[in-house]
Amino acid sequence: MRNTPGMIRAYIPRYRQVEGEGGRSHYVYVLEVCYVGRVHKIEKRYSAFHSLYKELRKVYPTSEFPPKRLRNTTPKVLETRRAGLELWLHTTLLLQATPPALLAFLQVHNYQPPHQECDDSGYEGSPSHQPVLVYPRDPYLTTHNDTTPTLTSSVTKGVLTALYDQNFRMPS
Numbered sequence: 001m002r003n004t005p006g007m008i009r010a011y012i013p014r015y016r017q018v019e020g021e022g023g024r025s026h027y028v029y030v031l032e033v034c035y036v037g038r039v040h041k042i043e044k045r046y047s048a049f050h051s052l053y054k055e056l057r058k059v060y061p062t063s064e065f066p067p068k069r070l071r072n073t074t075p076k077v078l079e080t081r082r083a084g085l086e087l088w089l090h091t092t093l094l095l096q097a098t099p100p101a102l103l104a105f106l107q108v109h110n111y112q113p114p115h116q117e118c119d120d121s122g123y124e125g126s127p128s129h130q131p132v133l134v135y136p137r138d139p140y141l142t143t144h145n146d147t148t149p150t151l152t153s154s155v156t157k158g159v160l161t162a163l164y165d166q167n168f169r170m171p172s
Contacts, residue, residue, distance in 0.1 A: 008034070008098065009033075011032045012082055029082060033108065044105070063088055097113075
């Protein structure tokens with residue numbers, strides 16, 4: 001997925017255990033939020049994600065949310081929860097009108113939604129701006145005086161060979 005103007009991307013690469021008050025520990029999830037070419041990191045507890053989920057599901061169609069109760073806190077179970085939270089976050093970010101509560105949760109300020117004509121709607125195969133190679137004259141047309149191979153014909157042959165067939169031969 002390319003980063004278009006106004007697009008927010010968020011990842012939860014890891015979680016960590018934090019010692020709380022009274023010697024009780026809990027886990028926080030480290031979020032990396034990418035917006036307008038900048039990345040900031042924040043930490044959120046599961047309860048903050050769950051509160052956001054409860055608020056959003058009243059107004060928006062939301063995807064499945066990881067269960068609140070854990071059987072145990074083995075790395076496998078915690079990793080499953082982390083992956084589930086990240087998946088839920090990714091699908092929530094795809095909502096057409098980004099919810100203000102989600103922007104506040106991710107600490108994104110001055111949000112400018114992407115223009116509809118610039119939005120690639122998540123399609124990864126859509127074309128992007130690329131530089132264009134321009135020849136001073138058509139490389140397929142040669143004049144009768146032009147008998148020596150030129151750089152343009154070498155480039156054309158290389159491109160055509162790579163795209164089509166290793167046995168391709170340029171017409172003489």
